[in-house]
Amino acid sequence: DAGVIQSPRHEVTEMGQEVTLRCKPISGHDYLFWYRQTMMRGLELLIYFNNNVPIDDSGMPEDRFSAKMPNASFSTLKIQPSEPRDSAVYFCASSFLGSNQPQHFGDGTRLSIL
Amino acid sequence: AQSVTQLGSHVSVSEGALVLLRCNYSSSVPPYLFWYVQYPNQGLQLLLKYTTGATLVKGINGFEAEFKKSETSFHLTKPSAHMSDAAEYFCAVNTGFQKLVFGTGTRLLVSP
Numbered sequence: 001d002a003g004v005i006q007s008p009r010h011e012v013t014e015m016g017q018e019v020t021l022r023c024k025p026i027s028g029h030d031y032l033f034w035y036r037q038t039m040m041r042g043l044e045l046l047i048y049f050n051n052n053v054p055i056d057d058s059g060m061p062e063d064r065f066s067a068k069m070p071n072a073s074f075s076t077l078k079i080q081p082s083e084p085r086d087s088a089v090y091f092c093a094s095s096f097l098g099s100n101q102p103q104h105f106g107d108g109t110r111l112s113i114l
Numbered sequence: 115a116q117s118v119t120q121l122g123s124h125v126s127v128s129e130g131a132l133v134l135l136r137c138n139y140s141s142s143v144p145p146y147l148f149w150y151v152q153y154p155n156q157g158l159q160l161l162l163k164y165t166t167g168a169t170l171v172k173g174i175n176g177f178e179a180e181f182k183k184s185e186t187s188f189h190l191t192k193p194s195a196h197m198s199d200a201a202e203y204f205c206a207v208n209t210g211f212q213k214l215v216f217g218t219g220t221r222l223l224v225s226p
Contacts, residue, residue, distance in 0.1 A: 004157070031212055043158075043204070043216045050212070091157055099208040100146045100165035105157030 002026070004106035006092050012112045018080040021109045023092030024073055033103060034067055034077050035091040043091075049075065050097075082113045116141045116209045120217035128225050133177075133192040135220050137205030140186065146208040147188040149179055152219075153201045161203070164188060175199070200224045 005024040013019055025032045033048040047057040052069045060067070064083070069075040079086055089110050093103040121136040139145055146165045150158040162173025169181040175198075179190045188205060202221045206214040 033213075042218050045213060048213065056211075056213070093158075095212070097212070099143075099210055099212060100163070102148055102160045102163055103158075103214060105150075105159070107155070107157045110155075 006106035010110045014114050016081045019082045021077040023075045025094030029094035030097040031095045033093040036088045038088045084113045087113045116207050116215045118205050118217035120220050124221045126223040127195045130194050133195045135190040137188045139207045143210040148206040149190050150204045151201050195224050
């Protein structure tokens, strides 16, 4: 079975540019999560969705960040305008309903803002 | 509130030696506990999980973990380390709201 698919795997862009990260969750999963990983702050939950509806976006660092899930098989995380401090690895994960259900992670997008 | 503490940001072992990675948790709800492994340039991969039932849980790649409620611990072990086990390991606990709280991770170094 296909796992969580993220694109692009690497993105290098200049400060001020718009960045769009994409995620395809595992088919049938009810929840989708966006995380950011840095050396300084570790793994941070940015936002998560249930059945395409955002449930908790308290981890989104500021208004420059936005996330959408237009359907059950696709989600985007957008940064506009991007800043060098946004450089990190961004992960998408998905899971079935239930606190005992593990989250399944994609391989991430390594974002570098110059 | 739920939290996870992983003791030791780095653990070094020799190939063939016992691996022990420590995880202590705090939870106000019945805990469901997870261990994940992250290899370089990859996402987190589930190693094993404890939900209910048997407190000794076996996972992939020869790893296992024991849930000890009295000690609020869920330590990860492997009898004999292999070079391919070198990676970062994360312990996580459920929050009761579908979210997981992750520890800060432990990097396992395996020397020949």
